[in-house]
Amino acid sequence: MSPFLVMVPKHVMVWEHGDLVGNWKAVEACSRAPGWKYHSGTHCRASKQIQWDSSATQVVDAGKNRKVEELWRKFFWDPSQWWDHRLDKGNFGHPDFKHKKSREALWIDAMATPEWVKVELAIIKPGTIQSSMFSWNIKLGRYVKDGQDQKALELYRQMQVDGAHLNKFTFIPAIKACSNLAALEEGICIHSHIIKSGCDSDIFVGSCLVDMYSKCGSVKEAFRVFNNMPTRDIVSWSGMIGCCVKAGQGEKALQLFQQMQLEGLEPDRIAYVGLLNACASLGALEEGRRIHELIIQSRCNGDIVVGNSLINMYVKCGSLEDACTQFNNMSERDVVTWSTFIGGYANCGQGEKALKLFEQMHQHHSKPDRVTFLAVLNACAATGALEEGRCAHSELIQNGWHLDVVVGSCLIDMYCKCKSLPDAWKVFNSMSKENVVAWNAMITGLVKCEEGKSALxxxxxxxxxxxxxxxxxxLGVLNACASLSALQEGREVHAQVRQRRLESELTMGSCLIDMYSKCGSIEDACLVFDNMRSPDVVSWSAMIAGHVKYGQGARALQLFSEMQQRNIEPSSVTFIAALNACASLAALDFGKSIHEQILQRQISYVFLWNCLIDMYCKCGSIDEAYGVFDSMPNRDEVSWTTMLGGYAMHGLGKEALALHEQMCLKGLKLDAISFVCLLSACSHAGLVDEGQYYFTAMFPVYGVAATAGHYGCIVDVLGRAGWLDEAEDIIRRMPFQPTVSILITLLAACRIHGNMEMGESIAKQVIQVDPENARGYVLLSNVYTATGKLDYRAKVHDLRKKRNVHKQPGCSWIEVGNRVHTFLVDDKQHPQSREIRKELNRLCGLLTKAGYIPDTSLLLHDDGEEEEDDFMVCPHSEKLAIAYGLMSTPSGTSLRILKNLRVCADCHSFTKFVSKVVGRELIVRDASRFHHFKDGACSCKDYW
Structure with missing residues (x-):
């Protein structure tokens, strides 16, 4: 007998030869059902819609009808959507499975059912579909919705143990649970189950996987899933964009946005928020503006979440004007809107505007939340607005947020920055001492208030x-040790850090380097640095700054070069440290190369540009310093003061006074440092009347109280001009005891004007005030030498030796070929020492023919480099530096020499003759000022 089949409107079932009685009963039952038809094998062969092969075991759908296997695949895709009638079938005419919505039906036949279907059905027990899969999936989703992600994963594991047939409605909540818990390993395991089930091609499952890998920090896997998705909707694109933003790959997020546009997809709200966050992280203002234009044209225009993201983007890109425009254009504002804008003002250093906006928020009856108050407290801290901070504190107490650990820490920070330690202690004492956060906030706050001892x-x-x-x-305790130069305590803390295995962390390593550098132990700093596996830019910057502070500028510049050779991008802090090294060595060429790098990176940090001005000033290039000053789009008080100090250092008194007048016209507030620079400029330029006027007008006109530095400057102004009695009277009328520096200033004036009696008296005071200071002994010895009292000179010398007081050796530096060369008195350590001495002898011969006569007198203002060394036998350090510079640079090149002591009269005369004989400009910076030697004359006009 031929095979027969039963056609149902939407599917076909086939029976082979077998139980004919059972089969015929089924056929009879089906024939009585409406819409069902019976065809014999003969009829099948003649059918136009169905072609039958007698050797086959299945019927192929040639038109609109599906294959039998396709219907089974639909069943196994989600069995929970089918009714399972296997236990309650009344007769063979009833199907084994029936779809709940489409009413499609399936029968199980031993011969016609494919083998893979039999395998899958074997694990689905009759009657368990509704009781397990459907209910389990619902329960799984409910766990995730209620935030019980751990329970969701436990249920998922139980479903596996029970042999449940997992589908996409199982996988989606399970993946979300992994996302919420950042359970990467569990997520990878579920991903493998998804691939085995064939659900990896589902667009919803793929989007969830992208989100899961994103939240677990595995961007690479997220991209792999995303790229393998057969179709991608806006949800998957938005998830991938958000993933890149979260991983700090803002540029990649913007590239994805461009690809998405090429595929003709319009971003949704989530995508726009992610893109705006990418622009905010990159500071990509123009790209952010272009996205804003697209938002205006889209359905998301007016959406409050997108509007808040726009404000955040403009704030972080530094465009408060655009942020304000967006804020004003928003028809609806929530607490996030206000908090974002207030925080933006606070973070951009405009605390006053932030506090004013907070007042407007109250007027609009918008209730601030915890985040709002954190922004307000930051604004109060930045502006020193103590009363406003206290008002915010009272509101926090009313809302019960003052007990929050983060809020409490922010309150302590605010009170410390407002210099109200009693209030900070009150907050600290009200916080739970079991939480380390409270202790950290107070320790850090004490360090910021320069209370390092209290912090320890x-x-x-x-x-x-x-x-x-x-x-x-x-970190806080190490900063306290650094502020106190408490090396022993710092080493003890370091031991505890090492015990907890925190030393390898980059932040900790950088802090240790900084602590050891400030405590004067550069060797320990180097050990920490050398033990770091991969030092970052912060560590390198700390190491460079440490060497600068330790007086090793040349080594600092070597480190800077080595850092760049390792392709580590310098930060603004790195550039500042390197510029300070250049300034300390007068390394102009190196400083210029750093300036070029800053211009290439378009860094507009004001403090960095102030360091550039300082570097050019200290390298003797006052014109280039003013060029930087003049080109700055924004200047602060430090910019003006730095330029003022530069003019003073170069003896340009009139230029300094003119700059001071400009500062007054612009309404800039002059501080104590400004007046030190101004008085110093008057001193070096011999502007006695002007110096007296500004000194007497400091407090009554400008409100600046005179300090020891100002008294030292006015004593120098009067002393240089020969007004010794007036200078001495100023010292007597000082409201505090004179410092050694002030006394030495008057002593130098005594030498210039030949008042040896007053000089002897002051030199004795210097030794009495500071017996460990070698300068007092040297200067008193020079006074006795100048007055012919050689016996007294010998006694002073013996007293210094007995007290084991060592004088500072003279040292000079010169930069040649982007390398700094160092020379001491009678230096023989330089590799070219012989050639240098030969060049110096040749030079002395030329100078003698030109009229140079060595000055063999011992001069008081030289701090004693030549005290015991005859300059003809043991040449001073700057002479060696000049000789090396002349033999190592092309003819006509200017030379820049840096000296740690004040230049003596003989070296001053020697350098003037060199500039005339060799036809070069020589720029010498000593401990007091700059000397520009050209054509046999000096810019100081022999007044130093």
């Missing part, structure tokens, strides 16, 4: 109460 005491108390310190604690 609090740390000891913390240990006594057995509160375990963390990384933040150690």
């Amino acid at each position: 005491e609090l740390y000891k108390r913390m240990q006594q109460e057995q509160v375990q310190p963390d990384k933040v604690t150690f």
Whole structure:
């Protein structure tokens, strides 16, 4: 007998030869059902719609009808959508499975059912589909919705153990649970189950996987899933964009946006928020503006979440004007809107505007939340607005947020920055001492208030109460040690850091380097640096700054060069440290190369540009310093003061006074440092009347109280002009005891004007005030030498030796070929020492023919480099530097020499003759000022 089949409107079922009685009963039952037809094998062969092959075991759908296997695949895609009638079938005419919505039906036949279907059905027990899959999936989703992600994953594992047939409605909540818990390993395991089930091609499952890998920090895997998705909708694109933003790959997020546009997809709200966050992280203002234009044309225009993201983007890109425009254009504002804009003002250093906006928020009856108050407290801290901070504190208490650990820490920070330590202590004492965060906030706050000793005491108390310190604690305590130069305490903290295995962390390593550098132990700083596996830019910057502070500018520049050779991008802090090194060595060429790098990177940080001005000033290039000053789009008080100090250093008194007048016209506030620069300029230029006027007008006109530095300057102004009695009277009328520096200033004036009696008296005072200072002994010895009292000179010399007081050796530096060369008195350590001495002898011969006569007198203002060394036998350091510069540079090149002591009269005369004989400009910076030697004359006009 031929095979027969039963046609149902939407599917076909085939029976082979077998139980004819059972088969015929089924046929009879089907024939009585409406819409069902019976065809014999003969009829099948003649059918136009169905072609039958007698050797086959299945019927192929040639038109609109599906294959039998396709219907089974639909069943196994989600069995929970089918009714399972296997246990309650009344007769063979009833199907085994029936779809709940489409009413499609399926029968199980031993012969016609494909083998893979039998395998899959074997794990689905009759009657368990509704009781397990459907209910389990619902329960799984409910767990995730209620935030019980761990329970969701436990249920997922139980479903696997029970042999449940997992589908996309199982996988989606399970993946979301992994996302919420950042459970990457669990997510990878579920991903493997998804691939085996064939659900990896589903667009919703793929989007969830992208989100999961994103939240777990695995961008590479997220991209792999995203790229393998057969179709991608806006959800998957938005998820991938958000993934890149979260991973700090803003540029990649913007590239994805361009690809998405090429595929003709319009971003949704989530995509726009991610793109705006990418622009904010990159500071890409123009790209952000272009996206804003697209938002205006889209359906998302007016959406409050997108509007808030726009404000955040403009704020972080530094365009508060655009942020303000967006804020004003928003028809609807929520607490996030206000908080974002207030925080933007606070973070951009406009705390006053932030506080004013907070007042407007109250007027609009918008209730601030915790985030708002954190922004307000930051604004109060930045502006020193103590009363406003206290008002915010009272509101926090009313809302119950003052007990929050983060809020409490922010309150302590605000009170410390407002210099109100009693209030900070009150907040600290009200916080739970079990939480390390409270201790960290107070320790850090004390360090900011320059109360390093109190910070260390609090740390000891913390240990006594057995509160375990963390990384933040150690950073604060190390900063306290650095501020106090407490090397021993710093080493003890370092031992604790090492014990907890925190030393390898980059932030900790950088902090240790900074602490050791400020404590004067550059060797320990180098050990920490050398033990770091991969030092970052912060570590390199700390190491460079440490060497500068330790007086090793040349080594600092070597480190800077090595850092760039390792392709580590310098930061603004790195450039500042390197510029300070250049300034300390007068390394102009190196400084110029750093200037070029800053211009290439378009860094507009004002403090960095102030350092550029300082570097050019200290390298003797006052014109280039003013060029930087003049080109700055924004200047602060430090910019003006730095330029003022540069003019003073170069003896350009009139230029300094003119700049001061410009500062007054612009309404800039002059501080104590400004007046030191101004008075110093008057001193070097011999402007006695002007110096007296500004000194007497400091407090009554400008409100600046005179300090020891100002008294030293006015004593120098009067002393240089020969008004010794007036200078001495100023010292007598000082409201505090004179410092050694002030006394030495008057002593130098005594030498210039030949008042040896007053000089002897003052030199004795210097030794009495500071017996460990070698300058007093040297200067008194020089006074006795000048007056012929050689016996007294010998006694002073013996007293210095007996007290084991060593004088500072003279040292000079010169930069040649982007390398700094150092020379001491009678230096023989330089590799070209013989050639240098030969060049110096040749030079002395030329100078003698030109009329140069060595000055063999011992001069008081030289701080004693030549005290015991005859300059003809043991040449001073600047002479060696000049000789080396002449033999190592092309004819006509200017030479720049830096000296750690004040230049003596003989070296001053020697350098004037050199500039005339060799026809070069020589720029010498000594401990007092700059000397520009050209054509046999000096810019100081022999007044130094």
